[in-house]
Amino acid sequence: MKNILVTGGAGFIGSAFVRHMVANYPDYNIVCYDKLTYAGNVDNLLPVSDEENYRFERGDIADRRAVQHVLEQYAIDTIVNFAAESHVDRSILEPDAFIHTDVVGAYILLDEGRKHGIERFCQVSTDEVYGDIEVGHSVEDDRFLPNSPYAASKAGGELMVRAYHVTYGLDTVITRGSNTYGPYQYPEKLVPFFTTEAMDDRPLPLYGDGEQIRDWLHVDDHARGVDCILHFGRPGEAYNLAGENQRHNINVTRRILDLLGKPQSLIRHVPDREGHDRRYAMTAEKARALGWQRQFDFDRGLEATVRWYQENEWWWRKIKTGDYLEYYKRQYAERLASIR
Ligand code: NAD
Ligand code: TYD
Numbered sequence: 001m002k003n004i005l006v007t008g009g010a011g012f013i014g015s016a017f018v019r020h021m022v023a024n025y026p027d028y029n030i031v032c033y034d035k036l037t038y039a040g041n042v043d044n045l046l047p048v049s050d051e052e053n054y055r056f057e058r059g060d061i062a063d064r065r066a067v068q069h070v071l072e073q074y075a076i077d078t079i080v081n082f083a084a085e086s087h088v089d090r091s092i093l094e095p096d097a098f099i100h101t102d103v104v105g106a107y108i109l110l111d112e113g114r115k116h117g118i119e120r121f122c123q124v125s126t127d128e129v130y131g132d133i134e135v136g137h138s139v140e141d142d143r144f145l146p147n148s149p150y151a152a153s154k155a156g157g158e159l160m161v162r163a164y165h166v167t168y169g170l171d172t173v174i175t176r177g178s179n180t181y182g183p184y185q186y187p188e189k190l191v192p193f194f195t196t197e198a199m200d201d202r203p204l205p206l207y208g209d210g211e212q213i214r215d216w217l218h219v220d221d222h223a224r225g226v227d228c229i230l231h232f233g234r235p236g237e238a239y240n241l242a243g244e245n246q247r248h249n250i251n252v253t254r255r256i257l258d259l260l261g262k263p264q265s266l267i268r269h270v271p272d273r274e275g276h277d278r279r280y281a282m283t284a285e286k287a288r289a290l291g292w293q294r295q296f297d298f299d300r301g302l303e304a305t306v307r308w309y310q311e312n313e314w315w316w317r318k319i320k321t322g323d324y325l326e327y328y329k330r331q332y333a334e335r336l337a338s339i340r
Helices: 012-024 042-048 064-073 088-091 096-116 150-169 190-199 219-232 249-260 300-310 323-338
Strands: 003-007 031-036 054-058 079-080 120-126 172-177 178-183 203-209 214-216 236-241 246-248 266-268
Touching: 003 012, 012 031, 012 042, 012 219, 031 064, 031 323, 042 054, 064 096, 079 178, 079 219, 088 150, 088 323, 096 120, 096 150, 120 150, 120 219, 120 236, 150 178, 172 219, 178 190, 178 219, 178 300, 190 249, 190 300, 203 249, 203 323, 214 219, 214 249, 214 300, 246 249, 249 266, 249 300, 266 323
Parallel strands: 003 031, 003 079, 031 054, 079 120, 120 172, 172 236, 178 214, 203 266
Antiparallel strands: 214 246
């Protein structure tokens, strides 16, 4: 393993992985390949932009010719695929881009990677492929019951990875991360959205009763987990990267407000997300057996994260303009108006 293509490396988790790999593996060449959609942001890569073992190429993973070109240009031997449309609410509004990137894009990468003779393909997936789990914990062999267009498209991408391993003998590994939080997360997901809204004393639209449960994982632990599975995962296997930190949304929201010194009265219980999964929960035993262990405790991680958004307004204020405001209106205006 020497020349690693990190797709989606300008996004939230992909950029944490790029920063981690560039700093920890000076002998590897890390090539970030990213389409720079609304969620891709070169600011996330500023800390590594001058490093010798780092390169950036703009491109779409579903563009076969562009993928061929980047694989050849950098003699790529390893692909780590973070590239995805990643937001459930957007997948409910408009699923098209999710099929394009999460399914077709994953297929093109696998196909071109195989033809190019890569040594390993690592697919970054999610606990959402298991669907809603009322009790207990999802383990890697559980069946897929995805409920949102996002989760279904990620499941589709994963199944193609499996097919390329079984049919063509491609060396593949899959990671399934749980809900991730930390610095540089696009402010549409719960933690950065509520944090930055509350900083401006704006209402926090909590879906339904807010009693849904998510399992939270710090982004640096997620990045280290992908590193571990990339190096030590067995070919053809999938590994849960679980935070093993289950929290109700309402409690996460209250904690964010407390950390900011803002009133609980900012919380608004708005009409629920369609098809909303009540609970995700996984065990990380299989990944732990390979030596991965999360390092962040959720309370400490959330406090540091909220502080990061307080100290880095330069990063998120310019995002919350233009198209972002259009999306906000589409997703929340009616919901908030309906409870007034
Ligand atoms: P993100 O939305 O922040 O970033 C996605 C990145 O992919 C962006 O930089 C975007 O420009 C790029 N991209 C999108 N379409 C592309 C295309 N067609 N070609 C090339 N690049 C493209 O997402 P994230 O939260 O960092 O998630 C990264 C991966 O981790 C995704 O595969 C996601 O499914 C998975 N995941 C995310 C979470 C989470 O809580 N955020 C949890 C588990 C798994
Ligand atoms: P999100 O960050 O979108 O991640 P995911 O849907 O992948 O779990 O949402 C986390 C939880 O927070 C989820 O149960 C939905 C809820 N949520 C709200 O209640 N209001 C919001 O505005 C958002 C974005 C999420």
